[in-house]
Amino acid sequence: MSYRILVWWRGLPRRTLYSQTGQWEKLSLDVKRKIESTWRPIVQAVAAKKSPNPQGKMYCLAMFPYPSGNLHIGHARVYAISDTMAHFHRMNGKYVIHPMGWDSFGLPAENAARTHKVDAREWTVGNVSRMREQLDNMGFCFDWDREVSTCEPEYYKGSQQIFLELFKRGLAYRGKSTVNWDPVDETVLADEQVDQNGFSWRSGAKVERKELTQWFVKTTIFSERLFSGLESPQLEDWENVIKIQKHWIGKCDGYFVDAETQSGEKLKIWTSSPEDAGLFVAVRRTHPLCSERKIVKDCFLDTNVVHPLHKNILPVIIFDRNEFKKDDVAYLGVASSEEDREIAFSLGLSTPPSTNMSKEEAIKTIKERGLGDGVPVSHHLRDWLVSRQRRWGTPIPIVLCPSCGPQPVPEEELPVLVPPSNMDLNTWKQKSCPKCGGAAERETDTLDTFVDSSWYFLRFLDPKNCEKPFDPAKVNAMMPVDLYVGGLEHAELHLYYARFMGHFLHSIGWLDRPEPFSRLLMQGMIMGKSYRVKNSGKYLRADQVDTSGKEPVEFGTGAAIVETWEKMSKSKLNGVSPEEVVQELGCDATRLAILVQVAPTSHRKWSSETYKGIINWQKKIWISMNDFLEQRKRQDVPMSDELSAELAKEEERLWDARNYCLSSTTYHMSKIELHLAILGMQGLTNSLRRTPKKLITLSTQFQRALALQLILIAPFAPHFASELWAVLALATSIKTNEFDWSKSVLEQRWPKLDAEYKLDLFIYLNDKEVVTFKLTQEEFRNIKESEVLELALGNDRFKNLLGSWEVKKILMYTHQDYYIKAFITSIRTDKDCAAGKQTKELGSDNENKEAKRNL
Secondary structure: OOOOEEEEEEOOEEOHHHHHHOOOOOOOOOHHHHHHHHHHHHHHHHOOOOOOOOOOOOEEEOOOOOOOOOOOOHHHHHHHHHHEEEEEHHHHEEEOOOEEEOOOOOOHHHHHHHHOOHHHHHHHHHHHHHHHHHHOOOOOOOOEEEEOOOOOOOHHHHHHHHHHHHEEEEEEOEEEEEEEEEEOEEEEHHHHHOOOOEEOOOOOOEEEEEEEEEEEEEEHHHHHHHHHHOOOOOOOOOOHHHHHHHHHOOOEEEEEEEEEEEEOOOOEEEOOOOOOOOEEEEOOOOOHHHHHEEEEEOOEEEEEEEOOOOOOEEEEEEEEOOOOOOOOEEEEEOOOOOHHHHHHHOOOOOOOOOOOOOOOHHHHHHHOOOOOOOOOEEOOOOEEEEOOOOOOOOEOOOOOOOOOOOEEEOOOHOOOOOOOOOOHHHHHOOOOOOOOOEEEEEEEEEEOOHHHHHOOHHHHOOOOOOOOOOOOHHHHHOEEEEEEEEEEHHHOOHHHHHHHHHHHHHHHHHHHHOOOOEEEEEEEEEEEEEEEEEEEEEEOOOHHHOOOOOOOOEEEOEEEEEEEEEOOOOOOOOOOHHHHHHHHEEEEEEHHHOOOOOOOOOOOOOOOOOHHHHHHHHHHHHHHHHHHHHOOOOOOOOOOOOHHHHHHHHHHHHHHHHHHHEEEEHHHOOOOOOHHHHHHHHHHHHHOOOOOHHHOOHHHHHHHHHHHHHHOOOOOHHHHHHHHHHHHHHOOOOOOOOOOOOHHHHOOOOOOOOOOOOOOEEEOOOEEEEEEEEEEEHHHHHHHHHHHHHHHOOOOHHHHHHHHOOOEEEEEEOOOOOEEEEEEEEEEEHHHHOOOOOEEEOOOOOOOOOOHOOO
């Protein structure tokens, strides 16, 4: 057979690198680059094809980036994870959606554009172009036909339409608020954007407190639904995020009610018992009321509050309770609280009589009188402040009329376009009122970028819609997002706002489900080694540090250096550019280096020491293919009895290694334990390398294992695997029907275990492994706890260890098509126990701990 046979991919004739020359080359960096440049368009074309008969859908989404102009290694980790999983699910027959877009509005672009004296749009578009090229160079396969950018008018028209849906339902409103004002960036900051010393997280300026008229969204109306929604069975792998979300939302055990002082000052009070007449109103020293009133009698203010429901007069006291940390909250002390009664008693306050009003009646009254929303909410959660004082953002589609008040921009006039940077805002904002036709002004605030990112995952499913944000029919067919990959730093605000948007759009009938995401993978941080001069704290580059001695010192000065692992940043001079790594390793090896050794959810310390292991692994696979090709050139070897026996033994070993690797890799891929999947594949490589050369072409199982190796590694290193698969397809002499040799490796179906392969059942007694049973795959998938116990009791070793003790309970953990671990706890009832005095039990304290450790 000629190695120059043409291989047809997607109807186009292409020669493999090997078939171009007829000679095998060593795996150098130049060869890797040739492989990747040759196969990149083919890999992307294969990924773009959709299965004609999909077995379910997989919406695999990596959080879209802000287009700063350069990918960092953290970006590369997110996309390496999502791209690998997208390939895996395609090979499992799923209809995969793997889109990419750009969170392209925001202050950084506006500031950068001002610094470089260019238009913010021009700056942003240029950055998007550069970053897209970097993503392509990493070999990531995104659905670029679904690409969106939040700064494009067709996208932010949708943001404006959603805002107006909120506005017409009374959920977007304008009100005064004391805000964190950054005097350098001249914009409002959320509390989370101010550090503990009161400085801006971005500009470093000392933050000022300033009262502004702002736009808010009533997220608090959905707080109870958002809190309870965290218990939805739809949510998978949310454990840590649920804690963060619940802490952010808080326990919804009270109500905000509008009240007034006797002198007419308005304030909002929070109470767990609106039906209670109350004992006092407590505010912090930083509450706005304290700046307007004097303190008398130690902790009393010189004013009283009229209870909004019962009209009794309540004193106002200053009381800095730890749990009430918001400056604007006023707390209504109630008689049903023992702590509040003690405070009232210590201040000599009397307890008012009962109101005979139920909580339900009180809530109804609050709503009827317009004193509040009457929905349960925590005392610390506030409505979403969405106003931003900047140009480069989604314009708020409201006209401010002195006669009619805020009016929505008519639908046919959307989108309200971002004013050009050279346009005078005073000219741009002049507008007639849509209602009365009189002189009015456009709202000049823009929307928080969290608004844009709160629904982008919906736009990906209908990106070309010119009339509305999306077609509900198209979106509901593909929602929820099946796998959402991103950094843990987004687990609080972004996920809260995106979940709110899901619940809101569900409430108005646009979405069938309120929760937008199913499975979460919050990736760990990538840290770099930093070098800091001990005395001065100055950071140095690695090449400025001498590490040859016992302790690192600065070259030239000999100054002592402190080595630490820290989050990568420019200021700490410890960042690593993925482009530099690709130049050194190639894109496939870079992807493997990112994913190897450390769980995706764990922090990883980035070190070039990782590179050697990946390079060597690729070389081992490459050499295995070379050995296969070389052995095919040999003349037929006479089959002796000795050789036949050796071959049979090798076939059995490789058959077992192949099935074990497939079982473990499939399981770990399904759990997104990509580092363990790689570890299993490396084990298969070692098994292949142990095969004697004389048996390679005689062994059916060697060829099957080599083919499996390439299929399993394909989601991780698609170009490398594609080249070797093309060579194998040309050269293999045993064409088994388990593969479609006319198609590329990424078009192969994910393999199945051989029917005869048995799976392990490990049985533990009081945390100690006792016996292992081999189960057929049918037995494995259907076995019950009673049958496990029956097997255990039929084993002599288990029976001897159990002795006279009795089985108390059994916990069974099934790892799909991989193995089962059954933890059996025993209990002994001795003579004293019979008298009811004591029961001795061993192992139960540790069984769950041991089970989790073994998982």
